[in-house]
Amino acid sequence: MPPFDDTAPLAVMDGECAVCSWGARMIHRLDRSGRVRICPVQTPLGAALLEHYGLAPDDPSTWLFIDRGVAHADFDAIIHAGRSFGGWGRLTTVFLVLPRPLRDRLYGWLARNRYALFGRGDMCALPDPAFRKRLVG
Numbered sequence: 001m002p003p004f005d006d007t008a009p010l011a012v013m014d015g016e017c018a019v020c021s022w023g024a025r026m027i028h029r030l031d032r033s034g035r036v037r038i039c040p041v042q043t044p045l046g047a048a049l050l051e052h053y054g055l056a057p058d059d060p061s062t063w064l065f066i067d068r069g070v071a072h073a074d075f076d077a078i079i080h081a082g083r084s085f086g087g088w089g090r091l092t093t094v095f096l097v098l099p100r101p102l103r104d105r106l107y108g109w110l111a112r113n114r115y116a117l118f119g120r121g122d123m124c125a126l127p128d129p130a131f132r133k134r135l136v137g
Helices: 017-031 044-052 074-085 087-097 099-110 112-116 130-133
Strands: 008-013 037-040 064-067 072-073
Touching: 008 017, 008 044, 017 037, 017 074, 017 087, 017 099, 017 112, 017 130, 044 064, 064 074, 072 074, 074 087, 074 099, 099 112
Parallel strands: 008 037
Antiparallel strands: 008 064, 064 072
């Protein structure tokens, strides 16, 4: 595992996915504390974190949110992140109305089809300097 600052929450997501890039921009907008950092899975750190938590680094379909040493994946990661932001971020708890098996299947389907549904994007190419400060990896 490459060394990294684990004192603040970290979102690990596909840096080439348009919907993930949108999610990264939402983190930047909703996290008023500015503490949450973002790590594309395509970086050495991102791949190492996925592997460390038992996920396939060559399949960047998992969204990981690490907070206080605890990793949350997929919709659970989105829900946990939204709750931690407060305000509008709490709307992510709407996913809790779905039973976990259904949430997991829905996330899996969206993740497998994300490029076809939403296209590709490059979160690292976003020009906002404040956003770029959040990127690690």
